[in-house]
Amino acid sequence: MYKKIIPPQRDLLFISRQTITIVWVVFAFLLFAIPSMAANGLKETKVPDDVTPGLDHLLSLVQPDSNISVDLQAIEKLLDFVASPKSSSDLFYTDKKLDAHSAYYEFDIQSNLEGILKYAFNPDIPSQALMPSAIRLCHWTEVNGQKQPLPKLWNFLPTTDEPVIVKGVEHVQVAPNKSTGAYFRYDTNKTLILCKYQGRNLLISIFKQKNTSDVGRKGFVLGMDEDWNYVYSGEKGLAKAGLGWVDSYMYDSFGISVFYEVDAQTPLVKCGSFRWLRAGWANLNVIKKRHIHKGLKRWAKDFKGILEHPSLPEASELAQTFSYFETFSLDKLKTIAKRHLDILEKLLHGDDSSSAKQIAKLIQGESYLNQMTEKEMQSIVVVEYMKSLVGKKQHVDEELLMPESSPKLTQLISIPYHH
Numbered sequence: 001m002y003k004k005i006i007p008p009q010r011d012l013l014f015i016s017r018q019t020i021t022i023v024w025v026v027f028a029f030l031l032f033a034i035p036s037m038a039a040n041g042l043k044e045t046k047v048p049d050d051v052t053p054g055l056d057h058l059l060s061l062v063q064p065d066s067n068i069s070v071d072l073q074a075i076e077k078l079l080d081f082v083a084s085p086k087s088s089s090d091l092f093y094t095d096k097k098l099d100a101h102s103a104y105y106e107f108d109i110q111s112n113l114e115g116i117l118k119y120a121f122n123p124d125i126p127s128q129a130l131m132p133s134a135i136r137l138c139h140w141t142e143v144n145g146q147k148q149p150l151p152k153l154w155n156f157l158p159t160t161d162e163p164v165i166v167k168g169v170e171h172v173q174v175a176p177n178k179s180t181g182a183y184f185r186y187d188t189n190k191t192l193i194l195c196k197y198q199g200r201n202l203l204i205s206i207f208k209q210k211n212t213s214d215v216g217r218k219g220f221v222l223g224m225d226e227d228w229n230y231v232y233s234g235e236k237g238l239a240k241a242g243l244g245w246v247d248s249y250m251y252d253s254f255g256i257s258v259f260y261e262v263d264a265q266t267p268l269v270k271c272g273s274f275r276w277l278r279a280g281w282a283n284l285n286v287i288k289k290r291h292i293h294k295g296l297k298r299w300a301k302d303f304k305g306i307l308e309h310p311s312l313p314e315a316s317e318l319a320q321t322f323s324y325f326e327t328f329s330l331d332k333l334k335t336i337a338k339r340h341l342d343i344l345e346k347l348l349h350g351d352d353s354s355s356a357k358q359i360a361k362l363i364q365g366e367s368y369l370n371q372m373t374e375k376e377m378q379s380i381v382v383v384e385y386m387k388s389l390v391g392k393k394q395h396v397d398e399e400l401l402m403p404e405s406s407p408k409l410t411q412l413i414s415i416p417y418h419h
Contacts, residue, residue: 042091044289047081047104052095054078055274058256059097062167062191062206070163070193070204079197082106082258082272093289100252100278103289105296110308112267113201114154115315116259119307121192121203123149124319130306132228132383134299136173136183137375140190143168153194153203163195170207176219176230178298179291181239183232184250186213201261208254216248216281220359222347225298227392228383229344231359234371239355250279271300309390325381325401333377336400338369340380343395 054075060068086092092104109116120130127138140150144167156164170190176183186209193204218239222229237244255275262268273296280286306312313321328336341363348356362368384396 043089045090045092047092047094050077051081058206062189062208064189091293097276100276101289102276103292104274106272107300107304109269109304112264113261113269114157117154118315121153126382128379129382129386131299131302133175133225133302136175137379138172141169141171163193166192176221181219182216182248183219184213184216203259205257209252213250233362246281248281252278311389336396337377337380340395
């Protein structure tokens with residue numbers, strides 16, 4: 001029998017390439033993880049064991065074929081944990097699930113639950129309007145087994161004697177990671193539960209990623225993260241120096257957010273969010289608890305800041321404005337997006353770094369603009385308008401967002417809001 005013999009030098013070449021790949025993966029992991037260790041400084045603290053059964057119960061409800069009813073008694077210890085006072089120096093986490101690390105983050109919102117539902121769970125208000133540093137695009141593709149909009153949950157308050165449950169599928173595109181620049185697209189199964197607990201309004205939001213995300217692509221954060229200026233290259237890889245070759249993925253993510261109305265009159269809602277994440281490259285999970293905690297904090301900062309901003313209009317007025325933006329023609333959207341990109345390019349002038357030159361070259365000309373989808377251009381309109389409301393510097397001329405007719409809408413968009 002003939003047996004093929006591999007020459008020794010060829011074998012050595014194979015081993016050498018494999019070794020180099022492993023070394024690069026380890027180097028990339030250290031490059032990604034070590035700065036977070038130094039910057040965080042929080043004490044990792046496991047949540048009480050009696051919280052775990054409640055988490056497991058809620059996660060069992062998110063599967064599309066699940067017929068399990070919500071059991072409020074089963075989540076009593078979980079809700080007690082969310083409501084309890086905690087040290088700000090602790091980074092809370094739970095047991096690993098599906099080989100994913102976790103973190104917990106909580107914050108208060110000066111609002112009643114009805115107000116949060118009207119803004120954050122409104123079919124007429126895009127999600128990126130309230131969390132622009134976390135999400136580029138996010139929308140329900142299926143609700144209760146049909147292609148229909150999310151119901152207006154606030155209409156079920158205050159008569160929630162029986163839990164109101166909404167199940168569906170949500171498509172998500174995240175904003176670039178601050179450390180690596182990576183951004184991803186994926187679908188999630190999602191369940192919302194609106195009910196009363198001990199006489200107080202309660203909303204529970206649960207999601208579970210359906211499949212591995214598409215490959216990570218290079219994104220860029222221009223200036224400070226709170227400026228909400230992001231560039232999405234569409235190119236595979238990471239934007240961090242030396243890691244442009246990496247094919248990264250979000251292998252799995254799932255989470256539970258609890259919005260518990262502590263006091264409807266003050267008003268005050270406590271939000272506690274548990275999140276599990278497994279992501280990386282070469283089937284290696286590089287995500288640690290501190291990374292997840294930072295991501296939750298990033299989301300919460302914008303979410304809370306926007307909802308509590310004194311210039312935020314009534315939810316019905318905001319929804320009306322966004323409905324108007326959806327009527328923009330493709331030509332008008334391209335005009336707005338082009339103006340946005342031109343100003344972003346000017347921000348890079350004087351920056352001689354290789355990344356700045358790379359970004360400027362990317363967004364010049366028509367090719368970058370032409371590959372943008374209508375929804376991606378609409379997202380620019382939404383975020384630029386939100387900048388105007390909360391006093392951030394816009395990168396779109398205000399007149400481009402103004403209605404060409406409709407005096408009512410002209411007044412609505414051009415006059416600052418105050419509660």
